[in-house]
Amino acid sequence: MAAAQVRRALAGARRVVFLDDDPTGTQTVRDLPVLTRWSVDDVRWALRRETPGFFVLTNTRSLTPGQAAARDRDVVEACLAAAGREGVALAFASRSDSTLRGHFPLETDVIGEVIAERGGTVDAVVLAPAYVDAGRVTIGGVHWLRSAGGLLPVADSEFARDATFGYRSSRLADWAAEKSGGRIPAGEVVELTLDDLRGGTTDGLRERLAGTHGGRVVALDAAEDDDLRAAVLAILAAERGGSSFVYRIGPSFVRARVGQAAQPPVGRGTLAGLVGAGAHGLVVVGSHVALTSGQLARLAERRRFVGVELDVPAVLDDERAEEHIRGAVQRAAAALGEDLVVLSTSRNLVEGADEGSSLDIARRVSAALTRTARRVVAARRPAFVVAKGGITSSDVATGALGIRRAWARGSLLPGIVSLWEPVSGPAAGLPYVVFAGNVGDEDALADVIERLESASRPQGSGEGMVP
Structure with a gap:
């Protein structure tokens, strides 16, 4: 599936703001604006670049939960204010670590709260931590890291023993339940598998997404960029139909969502x-x-x-x-x-x-x-x-x-x-x-x-x- 298909589907789509909890989410893309401050004027500068999206560096992975929540709120409020002045519709992505470290579900919760305060809704949270270039993939609902010995379940890696953001679960549905303290039941997480993404149609995937409400988590399999492009085409179609999503994602989803192909390094x-x-x-x-x-x-x-x-x-x-x-x-x-x-x-x-x-x-x-x-x-x-x-x-x-x-x-x-x-x-x-x-x-x-x-x-x- 060519990235050009996504670029065509981006016509009239919402501009996406990538709230990046550290700066590394930019490494799969090129020629996108990056902000490290989020005054309304800064955000308006980024919106006027006419790119499919832009980054706001929040650095929330280094903050306490309370500090992270306050910062995310400030960023989302500033972005919505700037978008209102520029006449632009926005989607929000919480870009975090492909090895599952970071404040989840806190950050997507805060984004949803601010959207709700402005009269909007969040139908689903799209969970897609894959980073294909670095060997972090999701297959059968389980998140894996490619190592010298083959694929390793992420919970068996050194990253799962992180002093601040450690965890025990490799299956994304179980991880979401673990990190939410059970508020997100694993059985209620919608899993879109490789078979769904590769064997289904955009319309079929759109219908599944459009039928998801109440802020439920939708976990995406992804072993290559085309898997994420298939999901993005369905997401864009569902958004055109009135659905609203917040994305909790790794670097590969960023590239798919802005319609870029994998490109060679800077010359x-x-x-x-x-x-x-x-x-x-x-x-x-x-x-x-x-x-x-x-x-x-x-x-x-x-x-x-x-x-x-x-x-x-x-x-x-x-x-x-x-x-x-x-x-x-x-x-x-x-x-x-x-x-x-x-x-x-x-x-x-x-x-x-x-x-x-x-x-x-x-x-x-x-x-x-x-x-x-x-x-x-x-x-x-x-x-x-x-x-x-x-x-x-x-x-x-x-x-x-x-x-x-x-x-x-x-x-x-x-x-x-x-x-x-x-x-x-x-x-x-x-x-x-x-x-x-x-x-x-x-x-x-x-x-x-x-x-x-x-x-x-x-x-x-x-x-x-x-x-």
């Missing part, structure tokens, strides 16, 4: 126009998943760089934190004049006694990393910035670089790792790379650095990575 010519010559890059690493640690180790094997590490116990100690950060800034800024700099937190994960305290520790560490990165960039502007980790990417974008409005220009590797072009603030024109902690193989980080650095050199220079 060298585009990169050369963005990456400045005569300067070195800054990599900021906050993710602690095993894959990120492996990617850092492989980068060290493939090339020389200057590592500057923030010691987590030190930044959590109010008496030592400032002096420790000041020293890190001095080392990193000086090293940027000579080579690539990797600014990271120490690899030993520090957890609290419970979910709330673990989240508070994560926020404090991320704030220290962001503060350090901001001072480094102010002292010496790098050629590019790569942020490794979802929450880290959000905090660096807003706190270190002051990005308010940007364009997601595409990926740096097939279907993963997003390149942003900031269009406002002190980082305007500075290539910013959003790199999730849990994607790519062990060479992915080194491959991204090599692509960025080679773009700043004349073609045929023969320079490359060195041991």
Whole structure:
């Protein structure tokens, strides 16, 4: 099924707002606006770009439930106010993690509440966490991760043991029941299987969706983009008929909903126009998943760089934190004049006694990393910035670089790792790379650095990575 079919069906469709709980939802698409602030004027700017949708970076995965709910409410209210002034109809998507971490069903509940307060309804919540490019698929109602040993049920992965958002269920219906404390009975979740999506017609699927009411959850199977395109065509048809949905989705649904096909990574010519010559890059690493640690180790094997590490116990100690950060800034800024700099937190994960305290520790560490990165960039502007980790990417974008409005220009590797072009603030024109902690193989980080650095050199220079 061609993406062109979806693009034709988008004529007159609702513009979709992707409330992104970290910045990594942009990595499957290109040339869509991204907002990190959500004043009515900011949203009106995005609506005037005339794209099928746009992102609002909420960073709610790093917030407590109460804070996340308040932020989502602010964003939805601002978007509805802006849409009213622009005469645009909206659909809302809560874009979250393809490994099922995040505030669910809280975020879709809040979106529905605001819509209801404005006189609207939500007939169903579409649940589609698949991220095909990264090997996260849903088959037979069960969500899977592709690993070296084959498909692994997501509840058997390290991500299910997350200190804040852990879970026990791999079947989406059971997961929804678990995360809602039983408020969403597993038996009431509508499951659209691969057989339904591949063997049914758009009209048949539309009828099933249009017959769903009361905010019930509809879980979508997806093993490839065409599965999601089939669902999107039915969703668009049902919306034209008056149905209203909120989407809780992973990155692949984003691509299907805006009518884009999987595209090759951003070309060298585009990169050369963005990456400045005569300067070195800054990599900021906050993710602690095993894959990120492996990617850092492989980068060290493939090339020389200057590592500057923030010691987590030190930044959590109010008496030592400032002096420790000041020293890190001095080392990193000086090293940027000579080579690539990797600014990271120490690899030993520090957890609290419970979910709330673990989240508070994560926020404090991320704030220290962001503060350090901001001072480094102010002292010496790098050629590019790569942020490794979802929450880290959000905090660096807003706190270190002051990005308010940007364009997601595409990926740096097939279907993963997003390149942003900031269009406002002190980082305007500075290539910013959003790199999730849990994607790519062990060479992915080194491959991204090599692509960025080679773009700043004349073609045929023969320079490359060195041991």
